[in-house]
Amino acid sequence: MSRGVGTKCIHLEEEEGKVNNYGAISFPIYQTATYAHPGVGCSTGYDYSRLQNPTREQLEKVVAALENGIDALAFSSGMAAVAMLMELFRPGDHIIADADLYGGSIRLFKNVSEKNGISFKSIDCHKEDVEKYINENTKAIYIETPTNPMMNVTDIEAVSKIAKKHDILLIVDNTFLSPYFQNPLDLGADIVVHSGTKFLGGHNDTLAGFLVTDREDISEKLRFLIKTTGSGLAPLDSWLILRGIKTLAVRMEKAQQNAIEIAHWLKTQKAVTKVIYPGLEEHPGYEIMKKQARGFGSMLTFRLESKEFALAILKNVRMIKYAESLGGVETLITYPTTQTHADVPKEIRERNGITEETLRLSVGIEDVKDLIDEFGKVFAEAEKETKN
Numbered sequence: 001m002s003r004g005v006g007t008k009c010i011h012l013e014e015e016e017g018k019v020n021n022y023g024a025i026s027f028p029i030y031q032t033a034t035y036a037h038p039g040v041g042c043s044t045g046y047d048y049s050r051l052q053n054p055t056r057e058q059l060e061k062v063v064a065a066l067e068n069g070i071d072a073l074a075f076s077s078g079m080a081a082v083a084m085l086m087e088l089f090r091p092g093d094h095i096i097a098d099a100d101l102y103g104g105s106i107r108l109f110k111n112v113s114e115k116n117g118i119s120f121k122s123i124d125c126h127k128e129d130v131e132k133y134i135n136e137n138t139k140a141i142y143i144e145t146p147t148n149p150m151m152n153v154t155d156i157e158a159v160s161k162i163a164k165k166h167d168i169l170l171i172v173d174n175t176f177l178s179p180y181f182q183n184p185l186d187l188g189a190d191i192v193v194h195s196g197t198k199f200l201g202g203h204n205d206t207l208a209g210f211l212v213t214d215r216e217d218i219s220e221k222l223r224f225l226i227k228t229t230g231s232g233l234a235p236l237d238s239w240l241i242l243r244g245i246k247t248l249a250v251r252m253e254k255a256q257q258n259a260i261e262i263a264h265w266l267k268t269q270k271a272v273t274k275v276i277y278p279g280l281e282e283h284p285g286y287e288i289m290k291k292q293a294r295g296f297g298s299m300l301t302f303r304l305e306s307k308e309f310a311l312a313i314l315k316n317v318r319m320i321k322y323a324e325s326l327g328g329v330e331t332l333i334t335y336p337t338t339q340t341h342a343d344v345p346k347e348i349r350e351r352n353g354i355t356e357e358t359l360r361l362s363v364g365i366e367d368v369k370d371l372i373d374e375f376g377k378v379f380a381e382a383e384k385e386t387k388n
């Protein structure tokens with residue numbers, strides 16, 4: 001029987017009893033650029049750290065195990081991973097991408113990939129008929145579920161059937177749930193993307209990105225690309241993410257528990273017009289989430305009665321920080337309009353529902369009573385300020 005996800009975060013099964021790092025419980029940081037060869041034509045298995053480094057390799061094995069992939073590649077950031085992924089395609093190729101994606105991915109597609117001759121069709125994968133948009137040049141479908149920031153939920157298995165039928169790739173950015181709650185490869189995806197900066201690292205202190213696959217041919221192409229372009233994660237940063245992952249299970253559980261309580265508290269506030277959290281039964285994706293994920297995560301989006309109220313919240317938070325990013329132990333609140341999604345054209349933003357009254361919350365692992373206590377004060381202050 002395969003081990004639980006919590007155990008896989010801490011122990012790499014295949015390595016047990018085989019590695020001898022002087023018994024070190026924490027995997028060493030191999031801070032080296034190059035490796036001496038024992039003789040001509042011989043190698044220790046490592047030649048140069050752009051190709052591979054033992055610390056990065058250890059991290060990659062852990063992430064591959066967590067996503068049930070055959071290979072995982074660690075990059076210097078989530079965007080470095082997505083940029084590398086785009087190198088699998090050539091001019092003339094067409095990709096169907098969800099309309100509501102992380103703003104940086106949309107910026108990359110629009111400003112870099114399109115310039116390189118790749119075209120994109122942006123659709124609402126959670127409610128449109130994806131198959132209708134496939135043409136003879138379509139090579140991939142790119143989704144997030146739940147999406148950033150609108151928390152739209154797409155049925156991964158249903159989309160994967162369409163992708164398989166047309167022999168195109170299904171790529172899923174799994175950053176929002178992490179492998180603790182969802183494994184897209186098991187549901188038919190070909191490649192999983194992660195911003196390791198978020199839940200995997202978990203401490204808002206390191207940038208990292210991952211591509212994970214269960215296909216030999218894709219792994220081979222990506223290995224060639226990482227070695228050729230040099231976008232692999234550095235040894236120290238690999239170690240920080242390895243350490244972060246050890247507590248992934250407890251962090252995800254605690255953050256989710258906090259998020260559920262905060263979602264219910266927000267619903268009681270008269271200044272809040274909408275709470276979008278896939279763990280609420282009224283969320284349109286609730287049933288699909290129950291089917292394809294093991295939890296609902298700790299990201300939620302909510303809308304206020306006015307832009308002024310939203311801005312007053314951002315101005316008055318203290319312990320809760322007004323910052324971009326997500327998935328760390330600290331609770332962060334984000335204004336997608338001017339932060340994560342500022343470079344997304346206004347009409348697309350508004351079409352997706354990212355209005356100026358919308359805030360995104362990444363719930364951390366503080367004591368939930370302190371979070372709700374702070375929100376209570378901040379809402380009271382915002383109420384006073386906007387009534388004047």
Ligand SMILES: *Cc1c(COP(=O)(O)O)cnc(C)c1O
Pocket residue numbers: 077078079080102104105144148173175176194195196197198207208209
């Ligand atoms: C943050 C994020 C990225 C980009 O990752 P970086 O590590 O910031 O480069 C990609 N996708 C999603 C869903 C993200 O939240």
